[in-house]
């Protein structure tokens with residue numbers, strides 16, 4: 001699938017518990033399967049840059065809580081809950097496609113810097 005990286009089979013993902021994967025060779029993501037839907041977000045918490053989001057708790061409204069200090073981010077949008085919008089922090093989300101029982105994630109295009 002052009003522009004996407006295969007990370008695993010859908011059956012490899014446990015229900016509601018995160019798993020960590022590396023895409024683009026060096027980008028850690030956290031992947032969650034919830035009722036047949038798969039979400040991929042950065043594994044790095046925007047608060048303190050801790051690489052722990054895969055180990056977070058997902059509530060019924062699909063907010064993922066960071067296990068370090070409890071900040072919450074939507075698995076769908078990466079945004080914090082409305083009552084916390086003063087933080088201006090957002091967790092990066094990635095597009096996911098499931099095809100033939102395989103899970104594919106679209107990496108972000110890396111920026112090129114020229115000096």
Ligand code: FES
Pocket residue numbers: 045046047048049050066067068069070071
């Ligand atoms: S490091 Fe995630 S909430 Fe503080």
